Amino acid sequence: MKRSLTICFTVLAMILPVFAQAAVTGNTATINLSMSVGESITIAPSTQTLPAFTYAPGAATSGTQTFSLVTTWQLAAGHTAMRSNFWFASATAAMTNGTTSIPASEFFLKVNAGTFSACNFANDPVVTQAVSGATCNAGINYTLAAPFSGTQTDTITVQLQNLPANLSAGAYTGVLNVAADAN
Amino acid sequence: MKKLILILILASPALAQTISPVINECGRKCTGQFSFTNNGMEPLLVTVEPASFSIDATTGRSIYRPLDSTAQVLMNETSTRLGPREEHQFDYSVKCSAYPCMVVLRTSATGGHTDNGLQLRFQLPEVIYQCEKAKHCRADSRKALGLKD
Numbered sequence: 001m002k003r004s005l006t007i008c009f010t011v012l013a014m015i016l017p018v019f020a021q022a023a024v025t026g027n028t029a030t031i032n033l034s035m036s037v038g039e040s041i042t043i044a045p046s047t048q049t050l051p052a053f054t055y056a057p058g059a060a061t062s063g064t065q066t067f068s069l070v071t072t073w074q075l076a077a078g079h080t081a082m083r084s085n086f087w088f089a090s091a092t093a094a095m096t097n098g099t100t101s102i103p104a105s106e107f108f109l110k111v112n113a114g115t116f117s118a119c120n121f122a123n124d125p126v127v128t129q130a131v132s133g134a135t136c137n138a139g140i141n142y143t144l145a146a147p148f149s150g151t152q153t154d155t156i157t158v159q160l161q162n163l164p165a166n167l168s169a170g171a172y173t174g175v176l177n178v179a180a181d182a183n
Numbered sequence: 184m185k186k187l188i189l190i191l192i193l194a195s196p197a198l199a200q201t202i203s204p205v206i207n208e209c210g211r212k213c214t215g216q217f218s219f220t221n222n223g224m225e226p227l228l229v230t231v232e233p234a235s236f237s238i239d240a241t242t243g244r245s246i247y248r249p250l251d252s253t254a255q256v257l258m259n260e261t262s263t264r265l266g267p268r269e270e271h272q273f274d275y276s277v278k279c280s281a282y283p284c285m286v287v288l289r290t291s292a293t294g295g296h297t298d299n300g301l302q303l304r305f306q307l308p309e310v311i312y313q314c315e316k317a318k319h320c321r322a323d324s325r326k327a328l329g330l331k332d
Binding site: 038039040041042043044045046047048049050051052053065067070075076078080081083095158171172173174175176177178179180181182183 | 198199200201202203204205206222223225236238242243244245287289291293294295296297298299300301302303304305306307308310321322330
């Protein structure tokens with residue numbers, strides 16, 4: 001009898017926790033997830049500098065130089081426009097050798113398969129304080145549509161045209177500004 | 184493993200710069216920060232210039248102008264040199280006496296130097312809208328200019 005009771009208590013002791021566990025009603029655990037993706041614009045040019053144009057003495061036109069521009073944007077909904085443009089800080093000296101300057105009107109630029117146009121246009125709205133007559137007439141418009149993120153690769157070709165035959169010798173340098181804008 | 188490292192190096196852009204965030208909406212107290220990242224492998228000289236702007240209601244394009252006399256921008260620094268793969272944070276505060284106030288911090292980067300040729304200078308915008316209240320400031324500012332949002 002004593003032995004039977006011991007066995008009974010042992011069995012009960014083993015079973016009770018199982019029932020006790022079964023009786024517990026567990027809540028469904030939830031983990032809140034969030035991720036914040038900030039707006040960003042990235043521009044990746046193929047180069048930060050362009051080598052000297054090839055030029056034959058007395059020629060009116062130089063050789064061309066080309067660089068690519070990969071623009072990547074990740075914006076929030078609601079943006080209506082995004083674009084880039086090119087300009088020089090001076091209309092009279094896009095490039096200079098220290099004594100002689102090549103004006104912006106002789107610097108031509110085209111985007112992709114577009115046609116060359118001189119960089120002597122009036123201020124572009126994107127460009128603050130740019131000197132009138134030093135803005136290129138060949139900007140890049142990006143297509144903004146949901147999901148307002150994307151990437152675009154453009155090829156920019158530049159060339160000097162309408163150069164005077166008596167262009168003085170020397171190493172010509174200049175700074176071409178490239179601005180992206182979104183508001 | 185060596186091949187993987189080589190692929191990663193080749194896959195990474197040699198030259199690239201990122202600005203983030205692009206937009207900040209502020210109330211009367213307007214402080215913020217933005218990061219400028221040199222994703223490339225060449226050092227960059229970065230400068231920041233503040234300007235005021237409005238938006239062309241037809242094209243949606245920004246029309247920049249010198250900073251209005253009613254706006255004041257304070258920055259912890261206006262230029263820095265970024266090494267390869269370096270990210271830098273610029274802190275700013277904007278005080279305007281008239282709302283809505285629209286300010287852009289034009290952040291320009293140049294790298295490399297040439298004694299014979301062209302240097303390229305790239306500019307990215309950090310746009311700040313300041314109103315009485317931060318909520319819907321951008322949308323309200325744009326509506327005031329005749330834009331949809």
